[in-house]
Every structure is written in C-alpha cells, then in structure tokens.
Amino acid sequence: MNEETFAGIGRPPATRRQAATKLLWIFIWLAFMGAPVSDLLRGEHTGRATALGWLGLVSFVAVYLVLVFRHTNRPLDRTVVHATLAVLVTLATVLALTLGPVWLTLFVYASVSAGATLPLSQARVVIPAITVAMVLIGLTTDNPGDILPAVVIPALLGGFAMAGVRQMVRTTIALREARATVAQLAANEERLRLARDLHDLLGHSLSLITLKSELAGRMLPDQPERAAQQVADIEKVSRQALVDVREAVTGYRRPTLPGELAGARTALAAAGITAEVPSEAPEVPEKQEAALAWSLREAVTNVVRHSSARRCVIALTPRQTLDGPVLELTVEDNGLGGSPSFGNGLTGLSERITEVGGTVDAGSGRGSPGGFTLTVRVPLGSAS
Known part of the structure; x- marks a missing residue:
C-alpha cells in the first residue's frame, strides 16, 4: 500500500x-x-x-x-x-x-x-x-x-x-x-x-x-x-x-546481542523471510558478546542477500562442554545451500571468534536438503 x-x-x-x-x-x-x-x-x-x-x-x-x-x-x-x-x-x-x-x-x-x-x-x-x-x-x-x-x-x-x-x-x-x-x-x-x-x-x-x-x-x-x-x-x-x-x-x-537480534528480526521481515528469533539474549562478557553480535549480523546479511530462503531460524543455546560453558549461536535457513566457502565474510568472522577463544562451523542445513547452517560458539567464562 x-x-x-x-x-x-x-x-x-x-x-x-x-x-x-x-x-x-x-x-x-x-x-x-x-x-x-x-x-x-x-x-x-x-x-x-x-x-x-x-x-x-x-x-x-x-x-x-x-x-x-x-x-x-x-x-x-x-x-x-x-x-x-x-x-x-x-x-x-x-x-x-x-x-x-x-x-x-x-x-x-x-x-x-x-x-x-x-x-x-x-x-x-x-x-x-x-x-x-x-x-x-x-x-x-x-x-x-x-x-x-x-x-x-x-x-x-x-x-x-x-x-x-x-x-x-x-x-x-x-x-x-x-x-x-x-x-x-x-x-x-x-x-x-x-x-x-x-x-x-x-x-x-x-x-x-x-x-x-x-x-x-x-x-x-x-x-x-x-x-x-x-x-x-x-x-x-x-x-x-x-x-x-x-x-x-x-x-x-560495540554491537550488542539484543540490538542485533532486533535488527535481524526487522531485516528478515523486510525481506519476506519467516523468522524465528529469540526475544532475549543471555548475559555474555563484552568481548564475546561483540563477537557473537558481529557473527549474527554477518549471518543474517548472507541469508537476506544470497540464500533465497523463505525461512530462517536463529537460536542462542548455552551448553556445557569439557572446556567449560559456551554460548552457541545457530543461524539456519532453507535457502539454496551449497558448500561453505570461507570468503572474506566468513574468514573475518572466524578470525574474530578465534580471538575470544570460540569456534565457527558452517555447513548444509540440517532439516532440509538445501539450506545453510552457521554455528558459532564462544566461551562464557565467569560472566554466565
């Protein structure tokens, strides 16, 4: 209208x-x-x-x-x-x-x-x-x-x-x-x-x-x-x-997780993509939060620009590992998918996450033949 x-x-x-x-x-x-x-x-x-x-x-x-x-x-x-x-x-x-x-x-x-x-x-x-x-x-x-x-x-x-x-x-x-x-x-x-x-x-x-x-x-x-x-x-x-x-x-x-979650919700809705976005973000140390926020921004940008997806699911899940508690960010879409090629965006994202002791995994969607899933984990440390 x-x-x-x-x-x-x-x-x-x-x-x-x-x-x-x-x-x-x-x-x-x-x-x-x-x-x-x-x-x-x-x-x-x-x-x-x-x-x-x-x-x-x-x-x-x-x-x-x-x-x-x-x-x-x-x-x-x-x-x-x-x-x-x-x-x-x-x-x-x-x-x-x-x-x-x-x-x-x-x-x-x-x-x-x-x-x-x-x-x-x-x-x-x-x-x-x-x-x-x-x-x-x-x-x-x-x-x-x-x-x-x-x-x-x-x-x-x-x-x-x-x-x-x-x-x-x-x-x-x-x-x-x-x-x-x-x-x-x-x-x-x-x-x-x-x-x-x-x-x-x-x-x-x-x-x-x-x-x-x-x-x-x-x-x-x-x-x-x-x-x-x-x-x-x-x-x-x-x-x-x-x-x-x-x-x-x-x-x-410095970007924050609540701000990036709100921005992701708005960007996906504007692109006509059905989105599942957490309403709240857990407490994270500043450096880890900034790294996760940049990762979320990069992932949502890729979904909007390149995936041709109709649905995107974002999840923030605290997990306990042998190395201590971590916060896992998952961004999954049902778009075109393809093999994960670490271009400038993913390479810079991986370097940023490595600086705070985290890991980055990227691969095909888990719930559909196509799609793409980005998983980022950062240590929570004592702030959790």
Missing part, C-alpha cells in the same frame, strides 16, 4: 491525493442512498414534494460528509458534533415521515455518524436511541415488516462498528504517541549517559592539565627543569585521556 496515496490510521491526510482517497472511501458508502434516489426518480410524489426531497437529500449528504470527513481530519468541538448529529436525525425524521419508509435508510447514516464521532460512552446510548426512533417512525407506515428488518440491523451494526473503528484509531494514535515519547526518553537518557561518561572521563584529566599548566607557567622563569617535568606530566595525562575517550567511543560503537 502506497503511503503517498493512503493516509495511515489515525493520521489526517497530508496531501490532496490522500484527502481525495479518503473522500472516495466515504463516497463509496453513499451507494446505500440508492433507495431514496430511486424513490425520487420514480415520480410518484408531487413536484413540490420531489423538489423538497432532493433538497433534503442533498442537505443530508452534505452535512454527513462534512461531519465524517472533517472529524476524520481534525476532531470537531463536542457542541458542533452534537448539533450536526441533531440536524441529521431531524432531516431523516422529516424525510421519512413525509416521503415514505424507504427514507428510513437515512437513519443508518445518522447511526454511523454517531459511532464515528462520539466517544464510546455516548455512542452506546445514542446509537440505540437513533435505532429506536427509526423503528417508531417505521411502525407508522403501512407495511413496517417489509422495511424495518432491512434497516434495523445495519443501523446497529454500522453504528457500533464505526464506534469500534474510532476506538481503534484512538488506540493507534495513543500507541504512536507513546512510541515517540519512549524514543525521546531513550534519546534523552543516552545524552545524559554520554554527558556523565564524558564528565567522568575528561573532568579530572582536564582539571589536572589546567592545574599543571598554571604551575608550569609560574616555574618557567626561575625553575625550568621543574616546569619541564610539569609539561611532561601534562603530556602523560593528555595521552591517557585520549586513550580513555577512544575506549569509550569503542564501547558506544
């Missing part, structure tokens, strides 16, 4: 094309106006009654479209909504009483409008009230049994269905706002963490550099040797501060 054409649920149309699309969907439901239109076209009423009928029908449709379409874009004031619904019910009542029972269809639109614009607590009262008014007017006609069953159920179902859709839209908006709030809070927390880390890393070092610079400046005229010692200390502190900053930046850029 093209976002340029269709506005998302709970979002007002941002372009003319989206507005036209929403208006088209509203116009489609006007097809049920066929009964009143046919009644006017048959010519069974007087000329004056027909003219007033057309005027009333056009007015009803105009008020209905303004209410539903405008309220979809930007909620109207509650008083305006109540007044507009009263106009719709009044027009439906007058037209049904003067022109015949086929005009009871207008009450269905009044019920749908109530469901689309009123809060659920009010809609659950107003929709049955409109239906009851329609039934009472229908009972005054000659053959109420012919028309009432055809309009009572649509009035109730249509009204409450629109109330459900409205509630779903409100929930969607609330979830979208909550997601944006959570993202903003996470970004703020990350900024605070970065600020704290920079202060802890550089605050003491910069204060020491400033102090020793002032001391060196005072010693320069009379004590050049001691001033030189202070300058040497400044150089040492500066180098250590640079090392600390580099280590901190490396830590920020």
Whole structure:
C-alpha cells in the first residue's frame, strides 16, 4: 500500500491525493442512498414534494460528509458534533415521515455518524436511541415488516462498528504517541549517559592539565627543569585521556546481542523471510558478546542477500562442554545451500571468534536438503 496515496490510521491526510482517497472511501458508502434516489426518480410524489426531497437529500449528504470527513481530519468541538448529529436525525425524521419508509435508510447514516464521532460512552446510548426512533417512525407506515428488518440491523451494526473503528484509531494514535515519547526518553537518557561518561572521563584529566599548566607557567622563569617535568606530566595525562575517550567511543560503537537480534528480526521481515528469533539474549562478557553480535549480523546479511530462503531460524543455546560453558549461536535457513566457502565474510568472522577463544562451523542445513547452517560458539567464562 502506497503511503503517498493512503493516509495511515489515525493520521489526517497530508496531501490532496490522500484527502481525495479518503473522500472516495466515504463516497463509496453513499451507494446505500440508492433507495431514496430511486424513490425520487420514480415520480410518484408531487413536484413540490420531489423538489423538497432532493433538497433534503442533498442537505443530508452534505452535512454527513462534512461531519465524517472533517472529524476524520481534525476532531470537531463536542457542541458542533452534537448539533450536526441533531440536524441529521431531524432531516431523516422529516424525510421519512413525509416521503415514505424507504427514507428510513437515512437513519443508518445518522447511526454511523454517531459511532464515528462520539466517544464510546455516548455512542452506546445514542446509537440505540437513533435505532429506536427509526423503528417508531417505521411502525407508522403501512407495511413496517417489509422495511424495518432491512434497516434495523445495519443501523446497529454500522453504528457500533464505526464506534469500534474510532476506538481503534484512538488506540493507534495513543500507541504512536507513546512510541515517540519512549524514543525521546531513550534519546534523552543516552545524552545524559554520554554527558556523565564524558564528565567522568575528561573532568579530572582536564582539571589536572589546567592545574599543571598554571604551575608550569609560574616555574618557567626561575625553575625550568621543574616546569619541564610539569609539561611532561601534562603530556602523560593528555595521552591517557585520549586513550580513555577512544575506549569509550569503542564501547558506544560495540554491537550488542539484543540490538542485533532486533535488527535481524526487522531485516528478515523486510525481506519476506519467516523468522524465528529469540526475544532475549543471555548475559555474555563484552568481548564475546561483540563477537557473537558481529557473527549474527554477518549471518543474517548472507541469508537476506544470497540464500533465497523463505525461512530462517536463529537460536542462542548455552551448553556445557569439557572446556567449560559456551554460548552457541545457530543461524539456519532453507535457502539454496551449497558448500561453505570461507570468503572474506566468513574468514573475518572466524578470525574474530578465534580471538575470544570460540569456534565457527558452517555447513548444509540440517532439516532440509538445501539450506545453510552457521554455528558459532564462544566461551562464557565467569560472566554466565
């Protein structure tokens, strides 16, 4: 579905094309106006009654479209909504009483409008009230049994269905706002963490550099040797501060297993591959976690780009071996398979895993004739 054409649920149309699309969907439901239109076209009423009928029908449709379409874009004031619904019910009542029972269809639109614009607590009262008014007017006609069953159920179902859709839209908006709030809070927390880390890393070092610079400046005229010692200390502190900053930046850029699992889930879904991905990752030492995270990223990239697979299973399994506990990462797909050739990707991955004392195995899929399975094991050590 093209976002340029269709506005998302709970979002007002941002372009003319989206507005036209929403208006088209509203116009489609006007097809049920066929009964009143046919009644006017048959010519069974007087000329004056027909003219007033057309005027009333056009007015009803105009008020209905303004209410539903405008309220979809930007909620109207509650008083305006109540007044507009009263106009719709009044027009439906007058037209049904003067022109015949086929005009009871207008009450269905009044019920749908109530469901689309009123809060659920009010809609659950107003929709049955409109239906009851329609039934009472229908009972005054000659053959109420012919028309009432055809309009009572649509009035109730249509009204409450629109109330459900409205509630779903409100929930969607609330979830979208909550997601944006959570993202903003996470970004703020990350900024605070970065600020704290920079202060802890550089605050003491910069204060020491400033102090020793002032001391060196005072010693320069009379004590050049001691001033030189202070300058040497400044150089040492500066180098250590640079090392600390580099280590901190490396830590920020280090991939994590939870982040890579979430990225794998998104990448596989975007590629149309059915995925089984663990929801949580066990606790692993930093170096081993970084190696596993890079392995998972490399494996998922290969599945998406080269495997032509329709299904991929990712597993993280703690195991006990003779050499101690290990965490085993398995990425298995049902794609084209083939013999494992250690190109640049697998070679670099193997070297990275070897550095942390782990192993890499790659081979054909275990559960299907084709497919490919990558198994990476890293020692857990004491962190488990």
